[in-house]
Amino acid sequence: MQLNREHTSFGRHETFPLRFGWLPKSLLALGDSPELFEHPESAMRRLGVGRNMVNAIHYWLRVCGLVSFEDKPARITALGTALLGPEADPYLEDDATLWIIHWLIASNAELATGFFWFFNRFAAPRFTEADALSALSDFAAAELRLNRAATTLKSDISTLLRLYAAVPGRTDEHLDALLAPLGLIEADPEGGYRSPRAPRPFLPLVALEFAIAQRFAAEPDQPALSVRGLLYAEGDWAAPGAVFRLNEDGLMRHLDELLAAYPGRYELRDTAGLHQLYWLERDKRPEPLAVLNRYYR
CATH class of the missing domain: 1.10.10 (Arc Repressor Mutant, subunit A)
Known part of the structure:
Protein backbone atom coordinates (compact mmCIF):
# COMPACT_ATOMS: atom_id res chain seq x y z
CA MET A 1 0.00 0.00 0.00
CA GLN A 2 3.01 2.28 0.51
CA LEU A 3 5.66 2.61 -2.16
CA ASN A 4 8.98 1.10 -1.10
CA ARG A 5 11.63 1.94 -3.67
CA GLU A 6 13.63 -1.14 -2.70
CA HIS A 7 10.77 -3.49 -3.52
CA THR A 8 9.12 -2.91 -6.88
CA SER A 9 8.20 -5.07 -9.84
CA PHE A 10 7.07 -4.64 -13.43
CA GLY A 11 5.82 -6.98 -16.13
CA ARG A 12 5.27 -10.02 -13.94
CA HIS A 13 1.85 -10.79 -15.47
CA GLU A 14 3.21 -12.45 -18.63
CA THR A 15 1.24 -9.73 -20.54
CA PHE A 16 -2.07 -11.35 -19.51
CA PRO A 17 -4.62 -9.09 -17.81
CA LEU A 18 -6.66 -10.60 -15.02
CA ARG A 19 -9.59 -12.49 -16.53
CA PHE A 20 -13.08 -13.08 -15.19
CA GLY A 21 -12.95 -16.72 -14.15
CA TRP A 22 -9.36 -16.92 -12.98
CA LEU A 23 -9.78 -15.92 -9.34
CA PRO A 24 -12.94 -17.92 -8.48
CA LYS A 25 -11.78 -20.99 -10.38
CA SER A 26 -8.31 -20.88 -8.84
CA LEU A 27 -9.60 -20.56 -5.28
CA LEU A 28 -11.93 -23.48 -5.84
CA ALA A 29 -9.08 -25.57 -7.25
CA LEU A 30 -6.70 -24.61 -4.43
CA GLY A 31 -9.34 -25.55 -1.89
CA ASP A 32 -9.21 -29.08 -3.30
CA SER A 33 -5.48 -29.19 -4.11
CA PRO A 34 -3.36 -26.66 -2.17
CA GLU A 35 -0.23 -27.86 -3.97
CA LEU A 36 -1.76 -27.19 -7.41
CA PHE A 37 0.69 -24.47 -8.50
CA GLU A 38 3.68 -26.59 -7.49
CA HIS A 39 2.87 -28.81 -10.48
CA PRO A 40 2.40 -26.65 -13.60
CA GLU A 41 1.14 -29.51 -15.74
CA SER A 42 -1.60 -30.28 -13.22
CA ALA A 43 -2.49 -26.59 -12.95
CA MET A 44 -2.73 -26.35 -16.74
CA ARG A 45 -5.14 -29.27 -16.87
CA ARG A 46 -7.24 -28.19 -13.88
CA LEU A 47 -7.53 -24.53 -14.93
CA GLY A 48 -7.72 -25.20 -18.67
CA VAL A 49 -4.97 -22.73 -19.61
CA GLY A 50 -1.42 -22.75 -20.95
CA ARG A 51 1.78 -22.55 -18.90
CA ASN A 52 2.19 -18.78 -19.28
CA MET A 53 -1.38 -18.25 -18.15
CA VAL A 54 -0.74 -20.42 -15.10
CA ASN A 55 2.13 -18.07 -14.22
CA ALA A 56 -0.14 -15.08 -14.78
CA ILE A 57 -2.88 -16.51 -12.55
CA HIS A 58 -0.28 -17.19 -9.85
CA TYR A 59 0.81 -13.55 -10.13
CA TRP A 60 -2.70 -12.06 -9.93
CA LEU A 61 -3.59 -14.21 -6.93
CA ARG A 62 -0.54 -12.78 -5.15
CA VAL A 63 -1.22 -9.18 -6.23
CA CYS A 64 -4.77 -9.34 -4.88
CA GLY A 65 -3.56 -11.00 -1.67
CA LEU A 66 -6.02 -13.87 -2.02
CA VAL A 67 -3.48 -16.70 -1.75
CA SER A 68 -0.20 -16.98 0.13
CA PHE A 69 2.53 -18.94 -1.62
CA GLU A 70 5.17 -18.18 1.03
CA ASP A 71 4.85 -21.61 2.60
CA LYS A 72 4.16 -24.98 1.03
CA PRO A 73 1.49 -25.83 0.24
CA ALA A 74 -0.23 -22.59 -0.76
CA ARG A 75 -3.09 -21.39 1.40
CA ILE A 76 -6.08 -19.20 0.73
CA THR A 77 -5.74 -16.11 2.89
CA ALA A 78 -8.36 -14.69 5.23
CA LEU A 79 -8.84 -11.94 2.65
CA GLY A 80 -9.44 -14.52 -0.08
CA THR A 81 -12.10 -16.20 2.05
CA ALA A 82 -13.73 -12.91 3.06
CA LEU A 83 -13.91 -11.66 -0.54
CA LEU A 84 -14.45 -14.76 -2.71
CA GLY A 85 -15.17 -17.50 -0.20
CA PRO A 86 -18.36 -19.62 -0.26
CA GLU A 87 -20.14 -17.21 2.12
CA ALA A 88 -18.98 -14.09 0.24
CA ASP A 89 -18.93 -13.67 -3.56
CA PRO A 90 -17.51 -16.97 -4.90
CA TYR A 91 -18.64 -16.36 -8.49
CA LEU A 92 -17.66 -12.68 -8.78
CA GLU A 93 -21.27 -11.56 -9.19
CA ASP A 94 -21.25 -8.42 -7.03
CA ASP A 95 -20.05 -5.16 -8.61
CA ALA A 96 -18.53 -4.16 -5.27
CA THR A 97 -16.12 -7.09 -5.54
CA LEU A 98 -14.69 -5.68 -8.77
CA TRP A 99 -14.12 -2.31 -7.11
CA ILE A 100 -12.35 -3.98 -4.19
CA ILE A 101 -10.20 -6.09 -6.54
CA HIS A 102 -9.31 -2.86 -8.34
CA TRP A 103 -8.23 -1.29 -5.04
CA LEU A 104 -6.15 -4.35 -4.13
CA ILE A 105 -4.31 -4.17 -7.47
CA ALA A 106 -3.84 -0.40 -7.66
CA SER A 107 -2.69 -0.11 -4.04
CA ASN A 108 -0.09 -2.90 -4.35
CA ALA A 109 3.06 -0.84 -4.87
CA GLU A 110 5.37 -3.83 -4.45
CA LEU A 111 3.92 -6.42 -6.83
CA ALA A 112 2.06 -4.16 -9.28
CA THR A 113 4.22 -1.05 -9.29
CA GLY A 114 3.11 0.12 -12.75
CA PHE A 115 -0.56 -0.12 -11.77
CA PHE A 116 0.11 1.67 -8.46
CA TRP A 117 1.95 4.40 -10.35
CA PHE A 118 -0.82 4.89 -12.90
CA PHE A 119 -3.65 5.36 -10.43
CA ASN A 120 -1.72 7.17 -7.69
CA ARG A 121 0.80 9.25 -9.63
CA PHE A 122 -0.33 9.63 -13.24
CA ALA A 123 -2.89 12.43 -13.27
CA ALA A 124 -3.41 13.15 -16.99
CA PRO A 125 -7.17 13.05 -17.69
CA ARG A 126 -6.43 12.39 -21.40
CA PHE A 127 -3.43 10.50 -22.70
CA THR A 128 -2.12 8.11 -25.28
CA GLU A 129 -0.40 4.82 -24.62
CA ALA A 130 2.88 6.48 -25.62
CA ASP A 131 2.26 9.29 -23.12
CA ALA A 132 1.75 6.82 -20.29
CA LEU A 133 4.80 4.78 -21.27
CA SER A 134 7.00 7.88 -21.36
CA ALA A 135 5.76 9.02 -17.95
CA LEU A 136 6.23 5.56 -16.42
CA SER A 137 9.76 5.39 -17.83
CA ASP A 138 10.55 8.78 -16.27
CA PHE A 139 9.13 7.62 -12.93
CA ALA A 140 11.19 4.41 -12.95
CA ALA A 141 14.41 6.22 -13.87
CA ALA A 142 14.10 9.39 -11.78
CA GLU A 143 12.26 8.25 -8.67
CA LEU A 144 13.01 4.54 -8.44
CA ARG A 145 16.54 4.80 -9.90
CA LEU A 146 15.76 1.79 -12.06
CA ASN A 147 16.77 1.08 -15.62
CA ARG A 148 13.92 -1.09 -16.82
CA ALA A 149 13.73 -2.29 -20.42
CA ALA A 150 11.21 -0.36 -22.47
CA THR A 151 9.51 -3.62 -23.44
CA THR A 152 8.90 -4.49 -19.78
CA LEU A 153 7.35 -1.11 -18.98
CA LYS A 154 5.34 -1.18 -22.20
CA SER A 155 3.89 -4.55 -21.21
CA ASP A 156 2.63 -3.01 -17.95
CA ILE A 157 0.95 -0.14 -19.76
CA SER A 158 -0.63 -2.29 -22.47
CA THR A 159 -1.80 -4.89 -19.94
CA LEU A 160 -3.29 -2.19 -17.73
CA LEU A 161 -5.17 -0.65 -20.63
CA ARG A 162 -6.50 -4.02 -21.76
CA LEU A 163 -7.70 -4.72 -18.20
CA TYR A 164 -9.46 -1.39 -17.68
CA ALA A 165 -10.45 0.01 -21.07
CA ALA A 166 -12.99 -1.42 -23.50
CA VAL A 167 -11.84 -0.46 -26.99
CA PRO A 168 -14.46 -0.53 -29.79
CA GLY A 169 -13.68 -3.11 -32.43
CA ARG A 170 -11.45 -5.26 -30.23
CA THR A 171 -12.63 -8.86 -30.28
CA ASP A 172 -11.25 -10.02 -26.92
CA GLU A 173 -13.16 -7.63 -24.63
CA HIS A 174 -15.01 -10.44 -22.85
CA LEU A 175 -11.67 -11.97 -21.90
CA ASP A 176 -9.46 -9.02 -21.09
CA ALA A 177 -11.42 -5.99 -19.95
CA LEU A 178 -12.57 -7.37 -16.58
CA LEU A 179 -12.47 -3.95 -14.89
CA ALA A 180 -13.81 -1.91 -17.80
CA PRO A 181 -17.30 -1.77 -16.20
CA LEU A 182 -15.83 0.47 -13.50
CA GLY A 183 -15.36 3.22 -16.08
CA LEU A 184 -12.00 4.31 -14.68
CA ILE A 185 -10.27 4.31 -18.10
CA GLU A 186 -12.17 4.75 -21.34
CA ALA A 187 -11.19 4.93 -24.97
CA ASP A 188 -11.32 8.54 -26.19
CA PRO A 189 -13.32 8.90 -29.42
CA GLU A 190 -10.75 11.48 -30.53
CA GLY A 191 -7.90 9.04 -29.95
CA GLY A 192 -6.06 7.72 -26.93
CA TYR A 193 -7.73 7.30 -23.55
CA ARG A 194 -9.53 9.22 -20.82
CA SER A 195 -9.20 8.71 -17.07
CA PRO A 196 -10.66 11.83 -15.42
CA ARG A 197 -11.58 12.32 -11.80
CA ALA A 198 -15.34 12.40 -11.32
CA PRO A 199 -17.99 12.17 -8.55
CA ARG A 200 -18.61 8.46 -9.31
CA PRO A 201 -21.96 8.18 -7.50
CA PHE A 202 -22.14 4.44 -8.21
CA LEU A 203 -18.94 3.63 -6.30
CA PRO A 204 -20.09 1.07 -3.68
Whole structure:
Protein backbone atom coordinates (compact mmCIF):
# COMPACT_ATOMS: atom_id res chain seq x y z
CA MET A 1 0.00 0.00 0.00
CA GLN A 2 3.01 2.28 0.51
CA LEU A 3 5.66 2.61 -2.16
CA ASN A 4 8.98 1.10 -1.10
CA ARG A 5 11.63 1.94 -3.67
CA GLU A 6 13.63 -1.14 -2.70
CA HIS A 7 10.77 -3.49 -3.52
CA THR A 8 9.12 -2.91 -6.88
CA SER A 9 8.20 -5.07 -9.84
CA PHE A 10 7.07 -4.64 -13.43
CA GLY A 11 5.82 -6.98 -16.13
CA ARG A 12 5.27 -10.02 -13.94
CA HIS A 13 1.85 -10.79 -15.47
CA GLU A 14 3.21 -12.45 -18.63
CA THR A 15 1.24 -9.73 -20.54
CA PHE A 16 -2.07 -11.35 -19.51
CA PRO A 17 -4.62 -9.09 -17.81
CA LEU A 18 -6.66 -10.60 -15.02
CA ARG A 19 -9.59 -12.49 -16.53
CA PHE A 20 -13.08 -13.08 -15.19
CA GLY A 21 -12.95 -16.72 -14.15
CA TRP A 22 -9.36 -16.92 -12.98
CA LEU A 23 -9.78 -15.92 -9.34
CA PRO A 24 -12.94 -17.92 -8.48
CA LYS A 25 -11.78 -20.99 -10.38
CA SER A 26 -8.31 -20.88 -8.84
CA LEU A 27 -9.60 -20.56 -5.28
CA LEU A 28 -11.93 -23.48 -5.84
CA ALA A 29 -9.08 -25.57 -7.25
CA LEU A 30 -6.70 -24.61 -4.43
CA GLY A 31 -9.34 -25.55 -1.89
CA ASP A 32 -9.21 -29.08 -3.30
CA SER A 33 -5.48 -29.19 -4.11
CA PRO A 34 -3.36 -26.66 -2.17
CA GLU A 35 -0.23 -27.86 -3.97
CA LEU A 36 -1.76 -27.19 -7.41
CA PHE A 37 0.69 -24.47 -8.50
CA GLU A 38 3.68 -26.59 -7.49
CA HIS A 39 2.87 -28.81 -10.48
CA PRO A 40 2.40 -26.65 -13.60
CA GLU A 41 1.14 -29.51 -15.74
CA SER A 42 -1.60 -30.28 -13.22
CA ALA A 43 -2.49 -26.59 -12.95
CA MET A 44 -2.73 -26.35 -16.74
CA ARG A 45 -5.14 -29.27 -16.87
CA ARG A 46 -7.24 -28.19 -13.88
CA LEU A 47 -7.53 -24.53 -14.93
CA GLY A 48 -7.72 -25.20 -18.67
CA VAL A 49 -4.97 -22.73 -19.61
CA GLY A 50 -1.42 -22.75 -20.95
CA ARG A 51 1.78 -22.55 -18.90
CA ASN A 52 2.19 -18.78 -19.28
CA MET A 53 -1.38 -18.25 -18.15
CA VAL A 54 -0.74 -20.42 -15.10
CA ASN A 55 2.13 -18.07 -14.22
CA ALA A 56 -0.14 -15.08 -14.78
CA ILE A 57 -2.88 -16.51 -12.55
CA HIS A 58 -0.28 -17.19 -9.85
CA TYR A 59 0.81 -13.55 -10.13
CA TRP A 60 -2.70 -12.06 -9.93
CA LEU A 61 -3.59 -14.21 -6.93
CA ARG A 62 -0.54 -12.78 -5.15
CA VAL A 63 -1.22 -9.18 -6.23
CA CYS A 64 -4.77 -9.34 -4.88
CA GLY A 65 -3.56 -11.00 -1.67
CA LEU A 66 -6.02 -13.87 -2.02
CA VAL A 67 -3.48 -16.70 -1.75
CA SER A 68 -0.20 -16.98 0.13
CA PHE A 69 2.53 -18.94 -1.62
CA GLU A 70 5.17 -18.18 1.03
CA ASP A 71 4.85 -21.61 2.60
CA LYS A 72 4.16 -24.98 1.03
CA PRO A 73 1.49 -25.83 0.24
CA ALA A 74 -0.23 -22.59 -0.76
CA ARG A 75 -3.09 -21.39 1.40
CA ILE A 76 -6.08 -19.20 0.73
CA THR A 77 -5.74 -16.11 2.89
CA ALA A 78 -8.36 -14.69 5.23
CA LEU A 79 -8.84 -11.94 2.65
CA GLY A 80 -9.44 -14.52 -0.08
CA THR A 81 -12.10 -16.20 2.05
CA ALA A 82 -13.73 -12.91 3.06
CA LEU A 83 -13.91 -11.66 -0.54
CA LEU A 84 -14.45 -14.76 -2.71
CA GLY A 85 -15.17 -17.50 -0.20
CA PRO A 86 -18.36 -19.62 -0.26
CA GLU A 87 -20.14 -17.21 2.12
CA ALA A 88 -18.98 -14.09 0.24
CA ASP A 89 -18.93 -13.67 -3.56
CA PRO A 90 -17.51 -16.97 -4.90
CA TYR A 91 -18.64 -16.36 -8.49
CA LEU A 92 -17.66 -12.68 -8.78
CA GLU A 93 -21.27 -11.56 -9.19
CA ASP A 94 -21.25 -8.42 -7.03
CA ASP A 95 -20.05 -5.16 -8.61
CA ALA A 96 -18.53 -4.16 -5.27
CA THR A 97 -16.12 -7.09 -5.54
CA LEU A 98 -14.69 -5.68 -8.77
CA TRP A 99 -14.12 -2.31 -7.11
CA ILE A 100 -12.35 -3.98 -4.19
CA ILE A 101 -10.20 -6.09 -6.54
CA HIS A 102 -9.31 -2.86 -8.34
CA TRP A 103 -8.23 -1.29 -5.04
CA LEU A 104 -6.15 -4.35 -4.13
CA ILE A 105 -4.31 -4.17 -7.47
CA ALA A 106 -3.84 -0.40 -7.66
CA SER A 107 -2.69 -0.11 -4.04
CA ASN A 108 -0.09 -2.90 -4.35
CA ALA A 109 3.06 -0.84 -4.87
CA GLU A 110 5.37 -3.83 -4.45
CA LEU A 111 3.92 -6.42 -6.83
CA ALA A 112 2.06 -4.16 -9.28
CA THR A 113 4.22 -1.05 -9.29
CA GLY A 114 3.11 0.12 -12.75
CA PHE A 115 -0.56 -0.12 -11.77
CA PHE A 116 0.11 1.67 -8.46
CA TRP A 117 1.95 4.40 -10.35
CA PHE A 118 -0.82 4.89 -12.90
CA PHE A 119 -3.65 5.36 -10.43
CA ASN A 120 -1.72 7.17 -7.69
CA ARG A 121 0.80 9.25 -9.63
CA PHE A 122 -0.33 9.63 -13.24
CA ALA A 123 -2.89 12.43 -13.27
CA ALA A 124 -3.41 13.15 -16.99
CA PRO A 125 -7.17 13.05 -17.69
CA ARG A 126 -6.43 12.39 -21.40
CA PHE A 127 -3.43 10.50 -22.70
CA THR A 128 -2.12 8.11 -25.28
CA GLU A 129 -0.40 4.82 -24.62
CA ALA A 130 2.88 6.48 -25.62
CA ASP A 131 2.26 9.29 -23.12
CA ALA A 132 1.75 6.82 -20.29
CA LEU A 133 4.80 4.78 -21.27
CA SER A 134 7.00 7.88 -21.36
CA ALA A 135 5.76 9.02 -17.95
CA LEU A 136 6.23 5.56 -16.42
CA SER A 137 9.76 5.39 -17.83
CA ASP A 138 10.55 8.78 -16.27
CA PHE A 139 9.13 7.62 -12.93
CA ALA A 140 11.19 4.41 -12.95
CA ALA A 141 14.41 6.22 -13.87
CA ALA A 142 14.10 9.39 -11.78
CA GLU A 143 12.26 8.25 -8.67
CA LEU A 144 13.01 4.54 -8.44
CA ARG A 145 16.54 4.80 -9.90
CA LEU A 146 15.76 1.79 -12.06
CA ASN A 147 16.77 1.08 -15.62
CA ARG A 148 13.92 -1.09 -16.82
CA ALA A 149 13.73 -2.29 -20.42
CA ALA A 150 11.21 -0.36 -22.47
CA THR A 151 9.51 -3.62 -23.44
CA THR A 152 8.90 -4.49 -19.78
CA LEU A 153 7.35 -1.11 -18.98
CA LYS A 154 5.34 -1.18 -22.20
CA SER A 155 3.89 -4.55 -21.21
CA ASP A 156 2.63 -3.01 -17.95
CA ILE A 157 0.95 -0.14 -19.76
CA SER A 158 -0.63 -2.29 -22.47
CA THR A 159 -1.80 -4.89 -19.94
CA LEU A 160 -3.29 -2.19 -17.73
CA LEU A 161 -5.17 -0.65 -20.63
CA ARG A 162 -6.50 -4.02 -21.76
CA LEU A 163 -7.70 -4.72 -18.20
CA TYR A 164 -9.46 -1.39 -17.68
CA ALA A 165 -10.45 0.01 -21.07
CA ALA A 166 -12.99 -1.42 -23.50
CA VAL A 167 -11.84 -0.46 -26.99
CA PRO A 168 -14.46 -0.53 -29.79
CA GLY A 169 -13.68 -3.11 -32.43
CA ARG A 170 -11.45 -5.26 -30.23
CA THR A 171 -12.63 -8.86 -30.28
CA ASP A 172 -11.25 -10.02 -26.92
CA GLU A 173 -13.16 -7.63 -24.63
CA HIS A 174 -15.01 -10.44 -22.85
CA LEU A 175 -11.67 -11.97 -21.90
CA ASP A 176 -9.46 -9.02 -21.09
CA ALA A 177 -11.42 -5.99 -19.95
CA LEU A 178 -12.57 -7.37 -16.58
CA LEU A 179 -12.47 -3.95 -14.89
CA ALA A 180 -13.81 -1.91 -17.80
CA PRO A 181 -17.30 -1.77 -16.20
CA LEU A 182 -15.83 0.47 -13.50
CA GLY A 183 -15.36 3.22 -16.08
CA LEU A 184 -12.00 4.31 -14.68
CA ILE A 185 -10.27 4.31 -18.10
CA GLU A 186 -12.17 4.75 -21.34
CA ALA A 187 -11.19 4.93 -24.97
CA ASP A 188 -11.32 8.54 -26.19
CA PRO A 189 -13.32 8.90 -29.42
CA GLU A 190 -10.75 11.48 -30.53
CA GLY A 191 -7.90 9.04 -29.95
CA GLY A 192 -6.06 7.72 -26.93
CA TYR A 193 -7.73 7.30 -23.55
CA ARG A 194 -9.53 9.22 -20.82
CA SER A 195 -9.20 8.71 -17.07
CA PRO A 196 -10.66 11.83 -15.42
CA ARG A 197 -11.58 12.32 -11.80
CA ALA A 198 -15.34 12.40 -11.32
CA PRO A 199 -17.99 12.17 -8.55
CA ARG A 200 -18.61 8.46 -9.31
CA PRO A 201 -21.96 8.18 -7.50
CA PHE A 202 -22.14 4.44 -8.21
CA LEU A 203 -18.94 3.63 -6.30
CA PRO A 204 -20.09 1.07 -3.68
CA LEU A 205 -19.64 2.43 -0.17
CA VAL A 206 -18.10 -0.87 0.98
CA ALA A 207 -15.19 -0.42 -1.47
CA LEU A 208 -14.30 3.01 -0.06
CA GLU A 209 -14.83 1.81 3.50
CA PHE A 210 -12.54 -1.17 2.92
CA ALA A 211 -9.83 1.04 1.40
CA ILE A 212 -10.03 3.51 4.29
CA ALA A 213 -9.96 0.65 6.82
CA GLN A 214 -6.78 -0.67 5.19
CA ARG A 215 -5.21 2.80 5.38
CA PHE A 216 -6.05 3.13 9.08
CA ALA A 217 -4.82 -0.43 9.75
CA ALA A 218 -1.51 0.33 8.01
CA GLU A 219 -0.83 3.13 10.51
CA PRO A 220 -2.40 1.86 13.73
CA ASP A 221 -1.05 4.72 15.85
CA GLN A 222 -2.66 7.40 13.70
CA PRO A 223 -6.06 8.56 14.99
CA ALA A 224 -6.85 10.42 11.77
CA LEU A 225 -6.14 10.56 8.05
CA SER A 226 -6.00 13.86 6.21
CA VAL A 227 -8.71 14.30 3.62
CA ARG A 228 -6.06 15.59 1.23
CA GLY A 229 -4.10 12.36 1.79
CA LEU A 230 -7.22 10.35 0.98
CA LEU A 231 -7.71 12.36 -2.21
CA TYR A 232 -4.10 12.50 -3.41
CA ALA A 233 -1.26 10.01 -2.95
CA GLU A 234 0.92 11.75 -0.38
CA GLY A 235 3.95 10.29 1.33
CA ASP A 236 3.97 7.32 -1.06
CA TRP A 237 0.70 5.93 0.30
CA ALA A 238 -2.02 4.73 -2.04
CA ALA A 239 -4.94 7.17 -1.91
CA PRO A 240 -8.53 5.90 -2.20
CA GLY A 241 -9.58 9.11 -3.95
CA ALA A 242 -6.86 8.70 -6.57
CA VAL A 243 -7.36 4.95 -7.03
CA PHE A 244 -11.12 5.35 -7.46
CA ARG A 245 -10.58 8.45 -9.64
CA LEU A 246 -12.76 10.61 -7.38
CA ASN A 247 -12.76 14.38 -7.57
CA GLU A 248 -12.94 16.37 -4.33
CA ASP A 249 -16.71 16.74 -4.43
CA GLY A 250 -17.15 13.02 -5.05
CA LEU A 251 -14.85 12.04 -2.19
CA MET A 252 -16.61 14.38 0.25
CA ARG A 253 -20.04 13.06 -0.78
CA HIS A 254 -18.90 9.48 -0.22
CA LEU A 255 -17.30 10.37 3.12
CA ASP A 256 -20.57 12.00 4.21
CA GLU A 257 -22.33 8.78 3.23
CA LEU A 258 -19.82 6.80 5.29
CA LEU A 259 -20.36 9.02 8.34
CA ALA A 260 -24.13 8.70 8.00
CA ALA A 261 -23.90 4.91 7.73
CA TYR A 262 -21.69 4.58 10.81
CA PRO A 263 -22.43 7.38 13.30
CA GLY A 264 -20.01 7.35 16.19
CA ARG A 265 -17.34 5.52 14.21
CA TYR A 266 -15.98 8.25 11.92
CA GLU A 267 -15.88 12.03 12.15
CA LEU A 268 -14.64 14.83 9.91
CA ARG A 269 -12.85 17.64 11.72
CA ASP A 270 -10.92 20.75 10.84
CA THR A 271 -7.87 20.88 13.09
CA ALA A 272 -5.43 23.75 12.71
CA GLY A 273 -6.65 24.27 9.17
CA LEU A 274 -6.26 20.57 8.31
CA HIS A 275 -9.35 18.65 7.22
CA GLN A 276 -9.12 15.14 8.71
CA LEU A 277 -11.12 11.95 8.97
CA TYR A 278 -11.01 10.59 12.52
CA TRP A 279 -11.59 7.06 13.72
CA LEU A 280 -13.54 7.45 16.98
CA GLU A 281 -13.54 3.91 18.38
CA ARG A 282 -10.08 4.18 19.90
CA ASP A 283 -10.43 0.89 21.81
CA LYS A 284 -11.00 -0.97 18.52
CA ARG A 285 -8.95 -0.38 15.39
CA PRO A 286 -10.51 -0.62 11.92
CA GLU A 287 -10.52 -4.17 10.61
CA PRO A 288 -10.67 -4.42 6.80
CA LEU A 289 -11.81 -8.04 6.90
CA ALA A 290 -14.66 -7.11 9.23
CA VAL A 291 -15.83 -4.63 6.60
CA LEU A 292 -16.03 -7.43 4.02
CA ASN A 293 -17.61 -9.95 6.38
CA ARG A 294 -20.31 -7.48 7.39
CA TYR A 295 -21.09 -6.64 3.76
CA TYR A 296 -21.10 -10.11 2.22
CA ARG A 297 -22.63 -12.06 5.07
